[in-house]
Amino acid sequence: xxxxxxxxxxxxxxxxxxxxxxxxxxxxxxxxxxxxxxxxxxxxxxxxxxxxxxxxxxxxxxxxxxxxxxxxxxxxxxxxxxxxxxxxxxxx
Amino acid sequence: xxxxxxxxxxxxxxxxxxxxxxxxxxxxxxxxxxxxxxxxxxxxxxxxxxxxxxxxxxxxxxxxxxxxxxxxxxxxxxxxxxxxxxxxxxxxxxxxxxxxxxxxxxxxxxxxxxxxxxxxxxxxxxxxxxxxxxxxxxxxxxxxxxxxxxxxxxxxxxxxxxxxxxxxxxxxxxxxxxxxxxxxxxxxxxxxxxxxxxxxxxxxxxxxxxxxxxxxxxxxxxxxxxxx
Numbered sequence: 001x002x003x004x005x006x007x008x009x010x011x012x013x014x015x016x017x018x019x020x021x022x023x024x025x026x027x028x029x030x031x032x033x034x035x036x037x038x039x040x041x042x043x044x045x046x047x048x049x050x051x052x053x054x055x056x057x058x059x060x061x062x063x064x065x066x067x068x069x070x071x072x073x074x075x076x077x078x079x080x081x082x083x084x085x086x087x088x089x090x091x092x
Numbered sequence: 093x094x095x096x097x098x099x100x101x102x103x104x105x106x107x108x109x110x111x112x113x114x115x116x117x118x119x120x121x122x123x124x125x126x127x128x129x130x131x132x133x134x135x136x137x138x139x140x141x142x143x144x145x146x147x148x149x150x151x152x153x154x155x156x157x158x159x160x161x162x163x164x165x166x167x168x169x170x171x172x173x174x175x176x177x178x179x180x181x182x183x184x185x186x187x188x189x190x191x192x193x194x195x196x197x198x199x200x201x202x203x204x205x206x207x208x209x210x211x212x213x214x215x216x217x218x219x220x221x222x223x224x225x226x227x228x229x230x231x232x233x234x235x236x237x238x239x240x241x242x243x244x245x246x247x248x249x250x251x252x253x254x255x256x257x258x259x260x261x262x263x264x265x266x267x268x269x270x271x272x273x274x275x276x277x278x279x280x281x282x283x284x285x286x287x288x289x290x291x292x293x294x295x296x297x298x299x300x301x302x303x304x305x306x307x308x309x310x311x312x313x314x315x316x317x318x319x320x
Binding site: 053 | 229
């Protein structure tokens with residue numbers, strides 16, 4: 001019990017019943033599409049580069065505010081940037 | 093490079109000093125990463141992945157601190173003041189606690205001063221480098237924190253609190269049942285406070301910098317930014 005709780009905190013894994021989910025995103029691809037560096041994107045959003053790094057590798061799930069700011073920045077609907085993905089059994 | 097552009101402002105002494113210092117670190121980290129990458133070849137499975145991850149982390153760290161922006165950031169007057177102030181404060185605290193511990197245990201003997209000095213030096217080195225890393229990631233010497241930083245700070249605090257709580261329980265049991273330990277109670281508590289501070293900084297640095305082990309930073313369009 002305790003093990004997966006800490007896992008969910010650190011890697012952004014959500015547990016609903018017996019299924020586990022994680023929030024996936026295409027932030028890295030979007031950033032490259034817009035020819036932005038992590039540094040520049042972080043500066044535009046008023047966060048640190050490490051937060052952008054953690055978001056891109058899926059180590060951190062952003063707040064609604066930051067997610068909406070990202071969507072506004074890239075002028076894309078929120079659900080095209082962030083979505084839920086079911087984890088495979090062997091990943092648990 | 094700088095001679096080709098007459099309008100370019102020459103870098104200050106501290107920026108050049110930091111640049112030189114960072115280049116030394118970059119060289120050492122790259123050398124260490126190459127060694128670990130070779131060691132990884134001797135293993136298979138998860139152990140190999142761990143070695144490769146650590147090597148990638150070291151290469152990324154070398155890349156990160158080797159950039160000219162890092163040297164400029166470290167030379168900012170406000171940053172320098174705070175870094176020097178905190179280093180002096182922590183080093184004196186470590187020195188007082190260590191010398192106090194050694195003198196209480198061994199009395200006024202010259203020989204314990206050597207390990208005491210080495211311990212002070214090692215701890216000061218560790219703490220100043222942790223602070224250096226945290227300053228680079230924007231977690232130290234910055235007034236405003238973003239949500240990612242806040243979340244990581246909460247995690248590191250709870251980790252340090254759990255550590256301190258566990259040790260306090262053990263310590264209180266020892267003090268209750270072993271009368272001889274009561275003489276050292278003040279030293280034990282001072283060491284616990286210091287250890288909790290180091291554990292907090294180490295956990296914070298680990299949580300903030302561990303993401304560097306996942307993807308190579310060289311691919312992240314830094315060259316593109318420099319061209320622009």
